[in-house]
Amino acid sequence: MIVSMTLELKDIPGQLVLALAPISELHGNIMSVVHQHDEKTPRGTIPVQITFEIEHKVLNKLIDRLEKSGVGVARVGEERLRSTVSVILIGHIVHSDMGDTIDRIDSTGFAEVVDMSLSMPAIEKTSSSYLVINAVGEKELSIALDILREVAHKKDLLMIEPIRQNSEAA
Amino acid sequence: MKTVRISIIGFGAVGQGVARSILAKREDLNKQGIDLQVVGISDSKGSEINAGGINLKSALERKKNKGTVAKGKENALDIIRDVEHNIVVEATPTNIENGEPGLGNMFAAFEAGRHVVTSNKGPLALRFKELKEAAEDNGLYFRYEATVGGAVPIFNLIHEALAGNTVIGIEGILNGTTNYILTRMAEERMPYELVLKEAQELGIAEADPTYDVEGIDSACKLVIIANSVFGQDATYRDVEVTGITKITPEALELANKNNYVVKLVCEARGNGLTVAPRLVPKRHPLAVGGTLNVASILTDLAGRITISGKGAGSIETASSILSDILFIARNS
Ligand SMILES: NC(=O)c1ccc[n+]([C@@H]2O[C@H](COP(=O)([O-])OP(=O)(O)OC[C@H]3O[C@@H](n4cnc5c(N)ncnc54)[C@H](OP(=O)(O)O)[C@@H]3O)[C@@H](O)[C@H]2O)c1
Numbered sequence: 001m002i003v004s005m006t007l008e009l010k011d012i013p014g015q016l017v018l019a020l021a022p023i024s025e026l027h028g029n030i031m032s033v034v035h036q037h038d039e040k041t042p043r044g045t046i047p048v049q050i051t052f053e054i055e056h057k058v059l060n061k062l063i064d065r066l067e068k069s070g071v072g073v074a075r076v077g078e079e080r081l082r083s084t085v086s087v088i089l090i091g092h093i094v095h096s097d098m099g100d101t102i103d104r105i106d107s108t109g110f111a112e113v114v115d116m117s118l119s120m121p122a123i124e125k126t127s128s129s130y131l132v133i134n135a136v137g138e139k140e141l142s143i144a145l146d147i148l149r150e151v152a153h154k155k156d157l158l159m160i161e162p163i164r165q166n167s168e169a170a
Numbered sequence: 171m172k173t174v175r176i177s178i179i180g181f182g183a184v185g186q187g188v189a190r191s192i193l194a195k196r197e198d199l200n201k202q203g204i205d206l207q208v209v210g211i212s213d214s215k216g217s218e219i220n221a222g223g224i225n226l227k228s229a230l231e232r233k234k235n236k237g238t239v240a241k242g243k244e245n246a247l248d249i250i251r252d253v254e255h256n257i258v259v260e261a262t263p264t265n266i267e268n269g270e271p272g273l274g275n276m277f278a279a280f281e282a283g284r285h286v287v288t289s290n291k292g293p294l295a296l297r298f299k300e301l302k303e304a305a306e307d308n309g310l311y312f313r314y315e316a317t318v319g320g321a322v323p324i325f326n327l328i329h330e331a332l333a334g335n336t337v338i339g340i341e342g343i344l345n346g347t348t349n350y351i352l353t354r355m356a357e358e359r360m361p362y363e364l365v366l367k368e369a370q371e372l373g374i375a376e377a378d379p380t381y382d383v384e385g386i387d388s389a390c391k392l393v394i395i396a397n398s399v400f401g402q403d404a405t406y407r408d409v410e411v412t413g414i415t416k417i418t419p420e421a422l423e424l425a426n427k428n429n430y431v432v433k434l435v436c437e438a439r440g441n442g443l444t445v446a447p448r449l450v451p452k453r454h455p456l457a458v459g460g461t462l463n464v465a466s467i468l469t470d471l472a473g474r475i476t477i478s479g480k481g482a483g484s485i486e487t488a489s490s491i492l493s494d495i496l497f498i499a500r501n502s
Pocket of ligand 1 (some may be wrong): 179180182183184185212214215237244246261262263264265271289290291292311316317320481482483484485501
């Protein structure tokens with residue numbers, strides 16, 4: 001799952017490392033850290049927003065560890081994969097290539113291939129596949145699409161993307 | 171009665187369509203106080219010239235029976251330069267290498283003080299800005315509704331009906347041949363090669379379909395839009411183009427299962443010009459089938475406006491030319 005947390009750090013050196021260490025220890029994958037030094041809470045702590053991917057079952061353990069080390073956990077929320085795109089690829093698609101591509105997108109932590117169908121009419125013939133990719137936001141989605149474009153370019157696949165739709169008048 | 175004298179340069183499908191529509195509409199136009207006289211017609215073999223007005227019916231018959239309209243050896247430039255008239259209708263073949271003979275005809279017309287109405291994309295996809303400036307410098311009209319979308323009035327809509335709006339972006343399907351091929355492939359689950367052959371037999375695709383299926387024709391039209399609407403100075407080489415030749419029936423089926431159709435979509439936004447096969451949701455206004463063309467214009471005030479219609483055909487294309495002729499007749 002992808003989690004976003006607001007942590008409150010004491011205003012002394014070394015606190016950020018203290019906060020990030022348990023996430024790594026529990027095999028979490030940190031995606032973004034927003035740290036505003038000049039913004040303090042009324043309690044004199046510094047708020048930090050962290051987004052990371054982690055297994056659901058270790059989340060409580062993580063919160064425990066953070067609090068024991070003196071890091072305040074002010075908010076915990078699950079980030080949904082909010083943006084989605086469908087894409088068609090045409091060409092000499094090999095199963096292993098597809099697997100690698102999906103792994104590359106999934107391993108970003110912020111995007112995931114949630115659906116894939118492959119149609120191979122015959123060996124040595126052109127195959128077609130349909131993919132659905134979800135991501136936490138539009139920006140992340142476009143990074144995932146870039147990965148796919150790179151693969152398509154390298155393997156000489158035709159990539160068919162959707163028309164732009166979400167751009168209505170101001 | 172206001173008499174407007176015109177020449178028709180290029181007497182093929184479009185040129186003849188113009189002649190037929192003028193014949194058919196003569197009375198209506200007279201009632202509106204406009205008398206259109208065709209004083210010169212040329213094809214590749216020669217011309218007919220008659221300062222008092224050509225008999226269009228017999229010109230059409232002669233073209234049909236003899237393969238040429240020519241009564242004399244004068245060529246297009248002789249008519250444009252030496253025969254007194256107001257509007258040159260330029261309908262010679264599109265040439266995207268150097269724009270000729272259309273380009274020379276258009277510049278000659280402006281030099282001679284004549285307005286230009288055209289369906290010929292080549293010159294506009296190569297030298298739009300110069301043509302527009304040549305018209306403006308001489309205080310003349312340069313109208314080209316028929317170059318993009320056949321009967322679909324894209325430029326009239328944007329420049330006249332939507333005047334005052336800022337256009338944010340335009341998407342469209344501007345090539346009927348590829349739209350037909352993709353529609354048939356999806357409906358019949360037939361491979362590209364077979365559908366192309368069918369389209370060629372029906373006269374929808376040309377013997378050499380390269381310009382259509384590789385997206386070059388679409389790119390030329392997109393460039394004309396970009397130049398006309400966004401004031402760019404683009405040529406078709408500035409467009410990122412992907413054609414439809416690699417598309418498989420399986421891909422179309424996968425799209426269909428997920429409520430999409432695949433269309434060759436032209437897109438102009440900011441500085442980016444692209445032509446590429448795209449997934450279009452089935453219920454989106456761009457999802458038109460058969461040989462239809464469609465343009466969807468996103469503006470700041472009016473929001474999104476979408477129009478579709480026949481993108482080619484003799485009389486359909488003549489409809490746009492006639493509309494441009496009448497615009498000039500009324501405004502000059
Ligand atoms: N057809 C459509 O639906 C359509 C739609 C939109 C735009 N357009 C554009 O409109 C233009 C005309 O199309 P079309 O379908 O009518 O083409 P077409 O049937 O091939 O006709 C072209 C005409 O131009 C003549 N011509 C060629 N070279 C000439 C020259 N040097 N001087 C004078 N005449 C010359 C040809 O003469 P001959 O008859 O002696 O060969 C022919 O009459 C093209 O630029 C095309 O891209 C066509």
